[in-house]
Amino acid sequence: xxxxxxVIDGLLIGGVYAVISIGLTLVYGxxxxxNFAQAEFLMIGMFVAWFAWAWLGLDPVLAAxxxxxxxxxxxxxxxxxLIARVLKAPSVAQIFLTVGLLIVFENGALMLFGSQxxxxxxxxxxxxLSLGSLFVSVPYLIAFGMSLTCGxxxxxxxxxxxxxxxxxxxxxxxxxxxxxxxxxxxxxxIAFALGVGLTAFGGAVILPYATVSPAVGSxxxxxxxxxxxxxxxxxxxxxxxxGLTVGVIQALSALVFPIQLQNLILFLVFIAVLxxxxxxxxxxxx
Amino acid sequence: MTxxxxxxISKRFGGLQALSDVTFSVPAGQIVGLIGPNGAGKTxxxxxxxxxxxxxxxxxxxxxxxxxxxxxxxIAAYGMTKTFQNVALFGDSTVLDNVLTAGLLRHDxxxxxxxxxxxxxxxxxxxxxxxxxxxxxxxxxxxxxxARALCTGPKVLLLDEVMAALxxxxxxxxxxxxxxxxxxxxxxxxxxxxxxxxxxICDRILVLxxxxxxxxxxxxxxxxxxxxxxxxxxxxxxxxx
Amino acid sequence: xRSWMIVAAALVVACLLPLSLDPQGYWIRVLTFxxxxxxxxxxxxxxxxxxxxxxLGHAAFFGxxxxxxxxxxxxxxxxxxxxxxxxxxxxxxxxxxxxxxxxRLQGHYFALATLAFGxxxxxxxxxxxxVTGGSSGISVPFSPPSLANxxxxxxxPHAYIALAALVIVTVIFEAIRRGAMGYRLRAIKENPSAAExxxxxxxxxxxxxxxxxxxxxxxxxxxxxxxxxxxxPDTVFSAxxxxxxxxxxxxxxxxGTPVGPxxxxxxxxxxxELMNDWFSASAxxxxxxxxxxxxxxxxxxxxxxxxxxxxxxxxxxxxxxA
Numbered sequence: 001x002x003x004x005x006x007v008i009d010g011l012l013i014g015g016v017y018a019v020i021s022i023g024l025t026l027v028y029g030x031x032x033x034x035n036f037a038q039a040e041f042l043m044i045g046m047f048v049a050w051f052a053w054a055w056l057g058l059d060p061v062l063a064a065x066x067x068x069x070x071x072x073x074x075x076x077x078x079x080x081x082l083i084a085r086v087l088k089a090p091s092v093a094q095i096f097l098t099v100g101l102l103i104v105f106e107n108g109a110l111m112l113f114g115s116q117x118x119x120x121x122x123x124x125x126x127x128x129l130s131l132g133s134l135f136v137s138v139p140y141l142i143a144f145g146m147s148l149t150c151g152x153x154x155x156x157x158x159x160x161x162x163x164x165x166x167x168x169x170x171x172x173x174x175x176x177x178x179x180x181x182x183x184x185x186x187x188x189x190i191a192f193a194l195g196v197g198l199t200a201f202g203g204a205v206i207l208p209y210a211t212v213s214p215a216v217g218s219x220x221x222x223x224x225x226x227x228x229x230x231x232x233x234x235x236x237x238x239x240x241x242x243g244l245t246v247g248v249i250q251a252l253s254a255l256v257f258p259i260q261l262q263n264l265i266l267f268l269v270f271i272a273v274l275x276x277x278x279x280x281x282x283x284x285x286x
Numbered sequence: 287m288t289x290x291x292x293x294x295i296s297k298r299f300g301g302l303q304a305l306s307d308v309t310f311s312v313p314a315g316q317i318v319g320l321i322g323p324n325g326a327g328k329t330x331x332x333x334x335x336x337x338x339x340x341x342x343x344x345x346x347x348x349x350x351x352x353x354x355x356x357x358x359x360x361i362a363a364y365g366m367t368k369t370f371q372n373v374a375l376f377g378d379s380t381v382l383d384n385v386l387t388a389g390l391l392r393h394d395x396x397x398x399x400x401x402x403x404x405x406x407x408x409x410x411x412x413x414x415x416x417x418x419x420x421x422x423x424x425x426x427x428x429x430x431x432x433a434r435a436l437c438t439g440p441k442v443l444l445l446d447e448v449m450a451a452l453x454x455x456x457x458x459x460x461x462x463x464x465x466x467x468x469x470x471x472x473x474x475x476x477x478x479x480x481x482x483x484x485x486x487i488c489d490r491i492l493v494l495x496x497x498x499x500x501x502x503x504x505x506x507x508x509x510x511x512x513x514x515x516x517x518x519x520x521x522x523x524x525x526x527x
Numbered sequence: 528x529r530s531w532m533i534v535a536a537a538l539v540v541a542c543l544l545p546l547s548l549d550p551q552g553y554w555i556r557v558l559t560f561x562x563x564x565x566x567x568x569x570x571x572x573x574x575x576x577x578x579x580x581x582x583l584g585h586a587a588f589f590g591x592x593x594x595x596x597x598x599x600x601x602x603x604x605x606x607x608x609x610x611x612x613x614x615x616x617x618x619x620x621x622x623x624x625x626x627x628x629x630x631r632l633q634g635h636y637f638a639l640a641t642l643a644f645g646x647x648x649x650x651x652x653x654x655x656x657x658v659t660g661g662s663s664g665i666s667v668p669f670s671p672p673s674l675a676n677x678x679x680x681x682x683x684p685h686a687y688i689a690l691a692a693l694v695i696v697t698v699i700f701e702a703i704r705r706g707a708m709g710y711r712l713r714a715i716k717e718n719p720s721a722a723e724x725x726x727x728x729x730x731x732x733x734x735x736x737x738x739x740x741x742x743x744x745x746x747x748x749x750x751x752x753x754x755x756x757x758x759x760p761d762t763v764f765s766a767x768x769x770x771x772x773x774x775x776x777x778x779x780x781x782x783g784t785p786v787g788p789x790x791x792x793x794x795x796x797x798x799x800e801l802m803n804d805w806f807s808a809s810a811x812x813x814x815x816x817x818x819x820x821x822x823x824x825x826x827x828x829x830x831x832x833x834x835x836x837x838x839x840x841x842x843x844x845x846x847x848x849a
Contacts (some may be wrong), residue, residue, distance in 0.1 A: 034635040048616030071670055092581045093632030096778055097826045099771060110812035214812075218767075222646060225639055233636075260654050267647045275628030276639045336724055345650050362726035374721035376714050387710045391726030395707050 045200025202235020232280025584636030592748025618745025
């Protein structure tokens with residue numbers, strides 16, 4: 001029974017991991033760069049939601065679209081002004097530009113907000129639904145539901161909307177897409193802004209059961225990367241598979257291992273995937 | 287003495303059979319031409335010989351040494367290397383450094399530098415030894431690539447369209463160079479589209495089409511072979527003839 | 528001719544510098560760490576600069592070195608000098624173990640994998656309490672001061688040892704860069720397939736570079752342990768303060784050049800100390816923020832690093848040949 005409980009918890013949390021990580025895989029799929037600062041946008045999303053709660057009394061889950069919007073704008077500017085300049089540069093330049101962003105965001109937040117940990121209190125925080133002998137935590141469930149909604153919206157956007165199809169075209173063949181009249185630079189900005197916006201959305205959604213501080217990004221970095229590498233860098237469907245898988249792995253390893261070792265399991269999965277099947281479970285090699 | 291023995295080489299990429307049961311032997315000192323329409327599998331075949339691509343089936347033997355499953359650097363050490371069709375120089379390095387690196391296979395840096403200068407002189411490019419490789423024109427880069435391959439001290443040299451984009455004078459020089467390399471004891475396999483050049487310098491021609499070896503004979507025999515003519519010109523031409 | 532004169536002059540200045548500082552003071556410590564980080568960045572430079580593989584996990588070797596010599600001293604009384612060579616052995620082994628699975632990975636993937644390795648070791652060190660003392664850290668046992676014990680009352684000898692380490696690592700870097708291995712690494716960087724075809728054993732060369740870099744980094748970890756006297760896994764295996772920082776130093780200074788890591792270290796380490804002084808606790812994070820901004824600016828406008836500024840300056844001086 002403990003096992004089933006862990007799997008349920010793992011799936012619920014995993015759904016959120018998927019939403020948080022989709023942005024990372026989207027950016028890589030469209031532009032070919034790994035955004036090492038992606039987890040900082042999680043932090044930004046969490047802070048936006050926290051302040052919305054502290055100043056406006058807004059439930060974090062309702063503030064999630066606000067988090068999305070703030071991150072979207074920041075991402076739009078960052079991509080257009082900074083990242084666009086290194087798209088043709090050697091990978092070491094790309095890597096260290098986003099590492100520089102990581103340093104700037106984390107320390108900027110440290111200076112603005114201080115290092116203390118903050119969390120929210122919501123009426124449903126400790127509630128859970130019971131299914132027989134199993135419990136479904138309400139914050140987890142709401143987070144999962146929001147993630148699902150977000151995921152469906154993204155799926156519609158990528159499949160049905162012009163922008164989504166144009167982005168996929170740019171990812172597959174930038175030169176051909178340009179010839180079709182698609183502005184590749186615009187697509188990159190949308191992809192990046194959308195990607196970091198989604199991560200921020202995920203941050204807001206987990207706030208009811210997580211704590212935020214300027215350094216919170218580093219807690220989630222390896223997790224996010226494990227999700228996308230497991231699913232396949234560049235594959236959105238892969239991020240979903242990866243997210244759910246990582247959620248379940250984490251929940252199951254919590255049954256057996258102490259907290260420090262849980263992360264180790266993730267790291268080892270991460271390294272194993274990179275060594276054995278770098279394109280991930282779902283992705284095709286780039 | 288047979289220097290190169292190719293037996294039953296086949297390679298499939300997904301749904302495409304790129305090479306089918308290619309078999310032939312080359313005696314030392316021959317200049318062998320390899321021709322065929324675009325997409326026939328010539329470059330793929332060269333890549334298989336030097337170990338960049340692993341064939342699904344078949345064997346390659348160089349002077350009695352089996353090359354199956356060996357990595358390209360081992361094959362180069364045994365004495366076979368190739369030039370790249372689109373020229374694969376180390377663009378940021380100087381011309382001399384490009385060739386020198388090849389010389390490191392058998393010599394230390396000092397001697398490799400001497401050898402590199404010798405090879406560059408052989409292709410007539412000693413004057414540009416200190417220029418950055420990607421500042422040269424395409425034909426010059428193709429010749430640097432030839433010098434680089436030469437500097438590995440090969441027994442068998444595979445040349446992939448070294449005469450592309452050459453004017454008649456330059457072509458003449460390359461043809462003379464190829465002959466002089468043969469006189470030095472190197473066996474050459476040459477992929478080329480310039481028919482007249484192939485006919486002039488090759489002792490023997492292999493024709494590849496859709497991955498299969500269509501014909502194998504002297505230039506005269508190949509020119510008269512109806513299957514070869516059909517492969518290049520297509521059946522419809524015959525109707526009009 | 529002229530570059531030899533500059534190098535000789537710089538060495539003389541470097542040797543005199545520690546003597547000019549207050550032996551009890553703060554700045555001799557800063558200088559020691561500057562030399563040390565320059566050496567670390569130079570060790571990274573072998574992989575990140577010459578082999579063009581951006582490693583974000585070099586802390587793995589550094590931490591292995593620091594813990595190996597300290598544990599050997601603590602449990603078996605083995606001198607840190609010998610411990611340093613044991614550290615080199617383990618560091619080389621670790622480099623081999625990391626290089627094999629990551630061999631085929633390119634650019635971003637390689638960076639991610641090495642980052643993960645560094646973190647794995649950090650977690651292991653935190654958990655393996657019986658050997659490392661866990662997250663509460665480990666102290667280097669006191670030995671009576673002597674050169675043989677690698678123990679000194681003052682910081683001055685530490686500074687000279689760090690300087691010697693910097694010189695040695697730089698000499699090794701140059702020997703690789705100018706020798707056959709340098710040519711082969713450059714070829715692999717530009718076109719691995721072509722390199723193979725002309726006889727370069729790409730796997731062997733990359734492994735050699737990785738092992739040398741790992742061994743040197745581990746030995747520098749031993750140096751650190753002897754200077755710092757106390758450390759914990761979150762310090763020596765740190766992704767941010769070690770792995771990323773040494774790569775950053777090499778990149779800002781001039782990646783792939785022998786002088787880049789030195790320039791980078793002399794810029795960053797003292798500046799960091801100064802800024803921590805000026806701004807102190809009231810603006811925690813400001814110095815790092817500024818470095819983040821400098822990094823972004825350099826990447827966008829001078830990606831080859833500060834060394835290019837030097838080159839354009841010296842080009843403007845009359846009568847100087849490059």
